[in-house]
């Protein structure tokens with residue numbers, strides 16, 4: 264069953280069609296990759312699904328059987344979609360633990376507002392929540408840094424924290440926009456191992472945009488390939504990497520197919 268489904272999804276910015284008539288099904292329990300050249304519409308797709316942008320008329324987005332096409336971001340978050348951003352948007356002056364709490368409070372925003380009128384309820388929620396958040400920090404390997412300002416973390420730790428903050432929303436669907444950008448190969452492997460472990464532990468579905476093709480090829484069940492906002496290929500990683508149209512659009516015509524396959528297997 265598709266947990267996320269878009270039908271005829273389109274988004275224009277003035278004369279530019281950033282996403283064009285896109286049908287995508289993300290199967291429950293899968294890791295689904297979204298790849299394509301710079302400017303092909305990957306982040307725009309994330310912004311449409313999470314309600315940051317309104318799609319063009321005629322578009323439909325369903326999540327867990329519900330039509331969320333016109334839902335605001337906070338409602339989409341509460342329904343179970345969490346994301347990371349290409350530029351991380353952490354709160355650098357806040358501690359690691361506080362950054363996680365922001366994710367959690369986004370999840371419970373309405374319930375939490377009610378508790379503001381009841382101090383003992385706040386104390387109870389906060390104790391329980393911080394236990395859960397500490398468990399999550401241990402899972403992502405940042406427990407020792409809980410009270411450190413986010414600004415003092417290394418680049419790799421900041422990427423882990425962004426992942427943790429999304430997880431604090433307790434999503435069903437976790438959407439990662441280039442989670443491994445700028446990481447060394449060892450840290451890429453470490454991050455992806457954590458993503459896989461979180462997926463198993465919390466029964467997640469994962470949608471991942473990633474330029475590091477090795478990550479996509481090794482971890483995804485299904486890959487959708489975009490070019491100029493259109494779907495130009497879709498299938499298992501091995502199907503996609505043998506698709507000539509995909510290869511040409513994605514990696515350029517100057518390489519021959521064998522070179523491209525070697526790059527994809529790198």
Ligand SMILES: Nc1ncnc2c1ncn2[C@@H]1O[C@H](COP(=O)(O)OP(=O)(O)OP(=O)(O)O)[C@@H](O)[C@H]1O
Pocket residue numbers: 276279281299300301302303304305306307308349
């Ligand atoms: N808010 C906006 N206003 C105008 N144009 C936009 C806006 N957001 C995105 N675009 C345009 O839409 C197209 C798709 O951009 P998008 O950021 O989705 O690409 P991408 O596939 O995520 O690229 P990258 O791999 O570089 O992150 C680009 O041409 C971009 O300039």
Ligand SMILES: [Mg+2]
Pocket residue numbers: 305306307349
């Ligand atoms: Mg992008």
